Every structure is written in structure tokens, then in C-alpha cells.
Amino acid sequence: MEIKFEFICIHPVNQTFVRDVYTLHDLMDDIWYSGEIIAKRLFSGFQDKDGKDIYEGDIIELIDETGALVNVTCVYGSAIRQIFENEVEIHGFYFLKEDRKTFPIVNNFAGRHDTETFKIIGDIYTKS
Numbered sequence: 001m002e003i004k005f006e007f008i009c010i011h012p013v014n015q016t017f018v019r020d021v022y023t024l025h026d027l028m029d030d031i032w033y034s035g036e037i038i039a040k041r042l043f044s045g046f047q048d049k050d051g052k053d054i055y056e057g058d059i060i061e062l063i064d065e066t067g068a069l070v071n072v073t074c075v076y077g078s079a080i081r082q083i084f085e086n087e088v089e090i091h092g093f094y095f096l097k098e099d100r101k102t103f104p105i106v107n108n109f110a111g112r113h114d115t116e117t118f119k120i121i122g123d124i125y126t127k128s
Contacts, residue, residue, distance in 0.1 A: 004043035006055045008125050010036045017126050021053075039125045044074055044093040046104065048118040059122045060095060065109040072097045073124060079103070 003024045011018050021043075041055035048054055058074045072095035079090050079101040094101045104114040122128050 002043075004053065006039075006041040006043070006053075007037055008039040008041070008123070010038060012036070017128070039123075041123075042076055044076075046074075046093070046115050046118070048120045049116055050119065052120050054118065054120060055123070056093070057124045058120050059124065061119045061121045062095075062114065063110075063117045070097060071121065072102070075101075 004021055005024075005027065006019060006021050009018045009020070010016070039057060041057050044054045044056065044058075046054040048060065054060065054074050056074055056076050060072050060074060061069055062072060064070050074093060075096045076093050077091070079094050080087055081090055082088075090103070092103075094103050096102075104118075108114050108117075110117075
């Protein structure tokens with residue numbers, strides 16, 4: 001998996017949001033945008049059902065096990081899970097709804113990978 005970052009910047013002249021994606025190689029070569037950077041977002045390695053890359057801070061609409069549409073936020077961090085009789089700490093990307101942390105399910109209630117139902121509907125930085 002290629003490591004990619006999405007920067008969300010405010011254009012210095014017209015004050016609009018500008019999104020640019022850089023690889024780790026780009027960043028090491030000092031390719032920077034001249035506007036005010038408001039977010040540096042790490043690529044999760046996942047894509048939504050439309051093939052759009054999912055970044056940290058994206059708001060995702062998905063279908064839960066009851067068939068309801070719910071919104072979750074893509075977060076990088078750690079979560080504690082019970083695996084058999086042990087608690088384990090898992091580091092990586094998860095999806096947050098209120099205080100519940102969940103990971104994409106490979107074979108969900110509908111017999112599909114969760115990412116087949118994910119749709120990016122915005123992000124926490126620009127609310128768009």
C-alpha cells in the first residue's frame with residue numbers, strides 16, 4: 001500500500017478549500033502548498049463504493065446490521081477488543097460513531113465487505 005496524505009488548505013486569495021494528495025515521496029521532496037494548511041490526513045488504505053480514497057477525518061455513510069444508514073468518522077488510533085479470553089489493543093484505522101469504535105467487516109451481515117457500502121459524504125474539517 002502506498003502511503004498518501006491529503007492536505008486540506010485554505011486558498012490564500014479567494015479563501016476556498018483546496019485539497020491536494022501527496023505521497024510520502026512528494027513530502028520528502030518538499031512539495032508544499034502555499035496556503036494555510038488546516039489538515040494533514042493519512043490515507044486509510046480503504047476506498048468507498050465509488051472508488052474514492054478514504055482519509056482520516058472523512059465522514060462515511062454506511063448501512064448497519066439493521067439496514068439503517070448511519071454516519072461514522074474515519075479515525076487513526078487504537079481500540080481495545082476482546083479476542084477469546086484476552087483483551088488486545090489494535091492500532092490502525094477504525095470508524096467511530098459516538099463512543100463506539102468499529103473496524104471494517106470482511107463478510108458483513110449482507111455477505112459483503114463493508115467498504116462495498118461505504119460512501120464518503122464529507123469530512124470533519126470542511127463539513128463538506
